[in-house]
Amino acid sequence: MTPAQFNTDEERWKAVGENNSSADGAFYYAVITTGIYCQPSCKSKLPNRDNVEYFTTCDAAEAAGYRACKRCRPTATSKVQEIKQKIIHACRIIEESDTTIKLDKLAGQVNLSPYHFHRLFKKIVGVTPKQYAGRHQSRRFQKNLKTSPSVTDAIYSAGYGSSGSAYDKKRDQLAMKPKVYRKGADGVTITYELARCFLGWVIVAATDRGVCAIEFGDNSDTLPKQVQARFPNAQLDKADIGFKTLIKEVVDFIESPEDTFEVPLDIQGTAFQQQVWEVLRQIKPGQTMSYSDVAERMGKPKAVRAVASACASNKLAVVIPCHRVVSKTGKTGGYRWGTERKQKLLESEQDRI
Ligand SMILES: [Zn+2]
Incomplete structure (x- = not known):
């Protein structure tokens, strides 16, 4: 929240009068005559100004004898915001770390149980902590490739445990072979x-x-x-x-993706990525597959994560329809160009059939 704002009675009363939701979390107002405290955005009837008291936390309001409003549920919202802050904090820890952090250690750093942490992280960020860390490592790795003197140096400075695993990941996540990529498509x-x-x-x-x-x-x-x-x-x-x-x-x-697209493509990718993309191109508009369906179709049922990263490496939106690969639970899942776009694409394809 922004502690610099809503510090004066004047500002606070104004926020209450306007149901200003950006003041939520900054303070709570309590009504002496009803014994109830609310968030500034609460739609309940505006009380008489003389009967209003302000608090900066739910705990303080409750300690003064007020009960939480059932309509705007201030405690629920403050919990949600608190959890969001914790997850954002965990993201920063992952981003700043040079090595892989174990789940229980990460959960401990934000005071959550590993189970809850994993579930909440996935819910809020959209990917698991491990996937999030993988993406950051891979991004760092790509950056390092361009500045490091050798591929091996790049692998180690990105924080991969051994060059073997990095090579595997790199094969899945970089569109071009390392040497070509390092040259940054020089001469093209x-x-x-x-x-x-x-x-x-x-x-x-x-x-x-x-x-x-x-x-x-x-x-x-x-x-x-x-x-x-x-x-x-x-x-x-x-x-x-x-x-x-x-x-x-x-x-x-x-x-209208149901039409045929006959423009020649210059598809840059590893053999594995090309295989994944080939399967994707067989998914018809209006249909979807899960990542594990794709892995199975390829005869590599265990390669689910590699399939997911091949989808994420796709540079040819819609033509290689990675948006038609959704998570097994039927949720939309991630999309390189934003989940909202993926959702829209899928909906428009549904509408056309
Ligand atoms: Zn309320």
């Missing part, structure tokens, strides 16, 4: 164009072999940078008029 020319679609901005980028990236974003300025970051040494050029047909084709396909 990539042409791109931007367009609007129902999911926001879309960038279509192509090498002379075919389309190499289709990505979504909220902002047309950042999208070319996003592609450049993937291929840092590639020469990135905005396309001329000839490219308009291609981008139209892509946008049409995003909007």
Whole structure:
């Protein structure tokens, strides 16, 4: 919360009068005549100002003899906020750590039992602590690849236990072979164009072999940078008029994915990723598969996590329909370009069949 705000009676009374939800958590107001305390956003009838008392915590209000309002449930909200803070804190610990932290140790650092911690983390962040740590390691690893003198150094400085496991992960998570990636697609020319679609901005980028990236974003300025970051040494050029047909084709396909897409693709990925992506391309619009379904289809039922990271490494949104892979429980699951976009895509495909 922001302790600098809502410190004066004046500010607090104003927040109560406006049902200002951004003041929730900063203070609570209690009504002397009813014996009940509320959050500033509570929709209950505005009390007489003379009968109002303020507290900064639920405990303090209760110690003064007030009961929590059943309507705005101040204690429930403060619990939720407290838990969110703990999970955010755990995320920071993971991000800042150079080594893998054991679950029980991490849970201990935020005062939660390992079981609760794991469940809450998954619920709030969307992935398990281990997956979260894996992503951060992998991101660090990619960064290090570009600055470290050798691949082995990169592996160790990213905090992987042994070079063996890092090589496995790296194979699953990097689109290109390490040496090519380290060169950042040096000598490759990539042409791109931007367009609007129902999911926001879309960038279509192509090498002379075919389309190499289709990505979504909220902002047309950042999208070319996003592609450049993937291929840092590639020469990135905005396309001329000839490219308009291609981008139209892509946008049409995003909007009606049941049509066939015959534009050549330059799919950069490991053999394993290519296998995963091949399975994904067989999932028809309106259908979904779970990560374990995909692993099984490939004849590698144990490779569920590797399948998930291959989906996350996809650079060709919609054309390789990684959005049609959902978690086993039927939840939407993660999406590189945002869960909201994934949800929208799945809904629009449902609507069309
Ligand atoms: Zn209330």
